[in-house]
Amino acid sequence: MDDIIPNKKLDIRGLKCPYTFVRSKLTIESMEPGQVLEILLDYQEASNSIPKSMEDHGHKVLRVEKINATEWIILVRKEND
Amino acid sequence: MDFTEEQILRYSRHIILPEIGGKGQAKIAKAKVFIIGAGGLGCPVGFFLTAAGVGTIAMIDDDFVELSNLQRQIAHSTRTIGMPKVDSARATFEALNPDVDFIALKQRITAENIMQLIDGYDIVVDGSDNFPTRYLINDACVLMGKPLASAAILRFEGQVTTIIPGVGHCYRCLFEEMPPAGLVPSCQEAGVLGVLPGIIGGLQAMEVLKIILGKGDVLKESLLIYDALKTTFRKVKVPRNPDCKVCGKHPTITSMDGANYGGDYCQG
Numbered sequence: 001m002d003d004i005i006p007n008k009k010l011d012i013r014g015l016k017c018p019y020t021f022v023r024s025k026l027t028i029e030s031m032e033p034g035q036v037l038e039i040l041l042d043y044q045e046a047s048n049s050i051p052k053s054m055e056d057h058g059h060k061v062l063r064v065e066k067i068n069a070t071e072w073i074i075l076v077r078k079e080n081d
Numbered sequence: 082m083d084f085t086e087e088q089i090l091r092y093s094r095h096i097i098l099p100e101i102g103g104k105g106q107a108k109i110a111k112a113k114v115f116i117i118g119a120g121g122l123g124c125p126v127g128f129f130l131t132a133a134g135v136g137t138i139a140m141i142d143d144d145f146v147e148l149s150n151l152q153r154q155i156a157h158s159t160r161t162i163g164m165p166k167v168d169s170a171r172a173t174f175e176a177l178n179p180d181v182d183f184i185a186l187k188q189r190i191t192a193e194n195i196m197q198l199i200d201g202y203d204i205v206v207d208g209s210d211n212f213p214t215r216y217l218i219n220d221a222c223v224l225m226g227k228p229l230a231s232a233a234i235l236r237f238e239g240q241v242t243t244i245i246p247g248v249g250h251c252y253r254c255l256f257e258e259m260p261p262a263g264l265v266p267s268c269q270e271a272g273v274l275g276v277l278p279g280i281i282g283g284l285q286a287m288e289v290l291k292i293i294l295g296k297g298d299v300l301k302e303s304l305l306i307y308d309a310l311k312t313t314f315r316k317v318k319v320p321r322n323p324d325c326k327v328c329g330k331h332p333t334i335t336s337m338d339g340a341n342y343g344g345d346y347c348q349g
């Protein structure tokens with residue numbers, strides 16, 4: 001499972017909803033279809049809402065991982081423009 | 082387009098929408114909209130388009146703010162009574178959103194100046210309150226191929242339609258001739274419930290944003306009629322008239338030169 005190398009990394013620690021998703025969305029918009037974005041966050045609610053919103057926007061959520069007591073990593077592949 | 086931190090916060094509820102995103106917001110920021118009238122309809126249209134971050138908004142009106150306007154014209158206030166309406170609107174809109182480039186034109190729109198004034202704008206909004214001006218705006222927009230968000234209000238009823246020249250109907254396809262002066266009530270007799278222009282102007286602003294974004298269906302072959310007393314919306318199909326004087330197969334109106342849009346209508 002450690003074989004996914006993200007094309008871009010985004011650190012949104014310290015941000016709350018909706019800016020967690022606003023930031024993530026603006027970043028993925030700037031990428032090419034097929035590329036992978038890694039999002040690092042510490043807002044618990046967003047660890048559920050970002051994957052759902054990304055799927056709603058037609059992107060593929062590859063992984064949601066809690067890396068320590070307060071932080072998560074989400075891997076999303078851009079599927080469309 | 083790179084947004085500032087402030088812009089990301091200001092437009093975040095737009096950016097979140099799948100239909101808009103950063104790309105759609107950038108389109109809004111590049112758009113240039115020309116609003117005719119700073120009254121009941123022009124105020125809410127200008128207000129919402131300013132809030133939405135439309136890049137350039139021009140507003141034309143030669144009138145001054147009066148106390149009797151304030152029951153419905155939401156860009157003006159008790160403090161701006163006596164000021165030119167476009168200057169009063171400018172103060173409100175600049176306070177709301179400094180991103181927007183607001184161009185205040187304190188003059189009357191005429192057959193002589195309209196084409197030069199709207200040249201360079203993407204979309205025109207008709208917030209005028211009289212028939213001659215409505216036909217004048219329609220003809221100029223059809224001749225120049227400019228999308229037009231048109232509306233009218235009276236008492237408790239409002240009508241909205243969007244004219245995309247070459248694609249759907251125009252205002253003359255809908256109402257071939259101007260009603261004779263005297264048949265329509267003058268401003269003094271007419272009356273309007275203050276919320277009505279807010280609702281109808283809100284619909285016009287929505288049509289403008291959808292044209293900018295290229296999303297959804299605009300009222301390009303239909304007329305939406307709102308009855309505030311009955312609380313009903315009716316959407317009526319409007320066919321294009323092949324014999325239309327301005328957008329038909331053999332138009333007789335081919336320029337604004339020498340056109341007569343006179344008539345003794347109230348210009349309030």
Ligand SMILES: [Zn+2]
Nearest residue numbers: 251254325328
């Ligand atoms: Zn026509």
